[in-house]
């Protein structure tokens with residue numbers, strides 16, 4: 001889908017855009033289901049990169065302390081709790097520029113992935129940049145999806161990050177695809193970008209081959225001490241329009257309403273689901289920031305008549321996850 005096509009969609013009267021997005025959504029996602037993914041920061045803070053929105057960069061005085069890699073048994077306990085609470089996907093994040101095959105920390109992560117994969121959820125990791133060897137090793141250990149966002153347009157990216165390039169992000173995504181993992185790739189709204197930047201980001205995502213399996217759309221959570229601390233909040237209708245365009249541009253992707261839900265009312269989130277969002281981060285914490293409480297999310301899904309998506313056959317490695325229905 002081209003930038004011009006995306007522009008003409010984005011600027012439709014809101015209800016016309018929603019009608020178009022809804023038709024695509026119903027064709028590709030006929031079930032009233034929302035995927036629940038749990039995030040865990042397995043290595044927090046102290047990151048060498050300077051992403052201007054991120055509390056985990058060592059360059060900003062955000063109050064997030066640099067920690068070591070979490071012990072394997074603690075991670076497993078959290079993964080089991082996530083599964084028992086109804087998550088079908090467990091995503092482990094590390095505040096690293098990237099990982100290197102042969103390093104002891106990468107070997108440790110591979111061991112952790114093997115054990116989490118045995119729990120029967122989809123396993124996602126987000127560890128920064130990867131080369132082909134690292135991507136193959138993660139795939140072999142049982143990672144089903146790798147999250148690596150492009151975050152904004154190629155044009156705006158250098159205004160946000162100076163320690164790596166947009167092309168570096170694309171190279172990692174290529175290695176993930178070549179290794180046979182699904183790509184989870186999206187971005188953040190609220191970084192001082194224009195509407196065209198958002199649409200350029202979607203144009204790039206829509207051009208991926210294979211298409212991204214999931215597209216997280218984050219609404220900036222302005223973190224104290226970061227350069228984005230005082231950024232203007234994203235207008236909810238802009239968020240909804242962007243989600244609707246993502247749904248139309250990449251019909252088969254799960255569109256994840258990601259960071260920033262604590263600042264959205266139930267009604268705003270309902271509009272996002274209507275526009276095509278069908279996945280959320282589920283659990284009281286994202287990486288360092290707050291997320292709605294699980295009971296609150298189950299209550300909202302129940303009120304909307306949505307239910308948690310179950311694992312597709314073969315998506316997880318082993319046992320069936322504990323089945324949960326969204327609370328009514």
Ligand code: SAM
Nearest residue numbers: 053054094095096126128149218219220221259
């Ligand atoms: N270090 C890895 C990387 O950069 O890919 C993984 C972790 S990084 C925190 C994952 C994503 O979280 C970022 O690409 C960004 O989209 C999102 N993110 C980080 N801080 C955020 C914030 N303050 N508000 C909204 N989204 C944020």
Ligand code: DTB
Nearest residue numbers: 093126216258259286287288289
């Ligand atoms: C993504 O797109 N959003 C998640 C996940 N991928 C790793 C992270 C959100 C982070 C929000 C800010 C924080 O917790 O520090």
Ligand code: SF4
Nearest residue numbers: 047049051054057095
């Ligand atoms: Fe590091 Fe990722 Fe945060 Fe950038 S977004 S500072 S790479 S943890």
